[in-house]
Structures are given as C-alpha cells and as structure tokens.
Amino acid sequence: MRIGFHVEIQRKMQAEVDEVFSLDKTSFNWNDIRRLDYMEMVIKEVMRLHPVTPIVMRHLHQPLTLGN
Numbered sequence: 001m002r003i004g005f006h007v008e009i010q011r012k013m014q015a016e017v018d019e020v021f022s023l024d025k026t027s028f029n030w031n032d033i034r035r036l037d038y039m040e041m042v043i044k045e046v047m048r049l050h051p052v053t054p055i056v057m058r059h060l061h062q063p064l065t066l067g068n
Helices: 007-020 030-034 037-049
Strands: none
Touching: 007 037
C-alpha cells in the first residue's frame, strides 16, 4: 500500500487515532470513528488511486453514429 512510503502521513494518521482513542478511554462508539477526518481522506485517496474493482474498458465491434 502506498501509505508505507509516506512516513509523515502515517504520523498524522497515528496522531489523529491517538487523539480520538486516548488511552484513558475505556470504550468508543461510531461518533468517535466519525472524528477520524484525516484517516477518511487518506482512505478515499488510496481508493481513488487503487480502485477496489477493476476499470472495465468497453470496445465497439462496429462503428456507432450518435445523432445525425
């Protein structure tokens, strides 16, 4: 995964996780997870660069004319 090449991004993500899920907190909920804004941005960017599904290329077998 590309994140392994970007140490500064890893540090920012870790800092955000440490802030949201502090050691003195005994439980967490979905509201805590929603606070991981930077993590969400990184995940979306990785998914944009490396989509989960392959891109399907379509080819015409014969010419197609649209309109007139």
